Amino acid sequence: xxxxxxxxxxxxxxxxxxxSCSGLYKTYHGLEVAVLNGIDLTVNAGEQVAIVGTSGSxxxxxxxxxxxxxxxxxxxxxxxNQDLAALSEAKKGNIRNxxxxxxxxxxxxxxxxxxxxxxxxxxxxxxxxxxxxxTLAADTLAKVGLQHRLEHMxxxxxxxxxxxxxxxxxxxTKPQCILADEPTGxxxxxxxxxxxxxxxxxxxxxxxxxxxxxxxxxxxxxMQRQYRLVDGKLQSL
Ligand SMILES: Nc1ncnc2c1ncn2[C@@H]1O[C@H](COP(=O)(O)OP(=O)(O)OP(=O)(O)O)[C@@H](O)[C@H]1O
Ligand SMILES: [Mg+2]
Numbered sequence: 001x002x003x004x005x006x007x008x009x010x011x012x013x014x015x016x017x018x019x020s021c022s023g024l025y026k027t028y029h030g031l032e033v034a035v036l037n038g039i040d041l042t043v044n045a046g047e048q049v050a051i052v053g054t055s056g057s058x059x060x061x062x063x064x065x066x067x068x069x070x071x072x073x074x075x076x077x078x079x080x081n082q083d084l085a086a087l088s089e090a091k092k093g094n095i096r097n098x099x100x101x102x103x104x105x106x107x108x109x110x111x112x113x114x115x116x117x118x119x120x121x122x123x124x125x126x127x128x129x130x131x132x133x134x135t136l137a138a139d140t141l142a143k144v145g146l147q148h149r150l151e152h153m154x155x156x157x158x159x160x161x162x163x164x165x166x167x168x169x170x171x172x173t174k175p176q177c178i179l180a181d182e183p184t185g186x187x188x189x190x191x192x193x194x195x196x197x198x199x200x201x202x203x204x205x206x207x208x209x210x211x212x213x214x215x216x217x218x219x220x221x222x223m224q225r226q227y228r229l230v231d232g233k234l235q236s237l
């Protein structure tokens with residue numbers, strides 16, 4: 001009986017939206033034309049969404065808004081049904097650290113730390129013990145094929161290796177939603193597909209939602225829903 005009740009609770013949570021936005025507009029100071037021009041998007045638990053678009057079409061802007069890294073000019077963004085605009089910076093940071101995994105287009109690793117420490121960082125921020133954090137970080141780096149690069153400083157890694165470290169850093173907290181901005185942009189074809197497949201596997205085995213920006217249509221087609229960002233709006237592909 002109590003098991004049933006627990007399951008129902010879990011299902012209810014799983015069926016809800018993880019990240020959503022409505023009426024989203026973004027105009028940057030100095031640009032005459034809005035980069036985002038009325039975007040409505042709902043990403044439910046476990047869903048895969050791909051976003052493609054030409055360079056400068058606003059893909060990174062959209063992802064940054066969904067992840068609460070920047071604020072929209074109009075419209076709202078909800079993460080786990082919480083309106084980001086209504087949250088303090090501290091609460092937003094907390095939701096980002098606990099519920100979202102962000103893979104930046106330009107990885108943003110900390111240069112003075114090793115690959116292992118970079119991946120352990122979000123766990124240390126959560127006050128996990130250092131030993132536990134380093135063990136989990138090493139496991140996650142092994143998943144992206146970097147078990148032999150744990151002690152390299154991020155400046156000693158190749159571009160593709162850095163991108164995989166950034167991916168491991170986003171996965172290590174087991175976030176409900178992974179927002180990945182060109183996660184395979186610097187990788188050769190074979191590695192790009194392997195990394196992409198890893199993202200899909202995490203999505204499927206652990207019911208993590210996935211929003212991926214990519215310029216690679218072939219990779220985008222592997223995902224359940226695909227959109228093209230054109231003139232600041234999302235078109236279904
Ligand atoms: N902080 C900013 N201030 C002013 N303009 C900006 C800023 N950030 C982005 N832009 C502009 O907004 C537009 C969209 O940028 P964005 O980075 O979202 O594009 P993108 O689709 O991710 O492109 P790419 O495929 O090259 O990464 C571009 O024209 C860019 O120059
Ligand atoms: Mg971009």
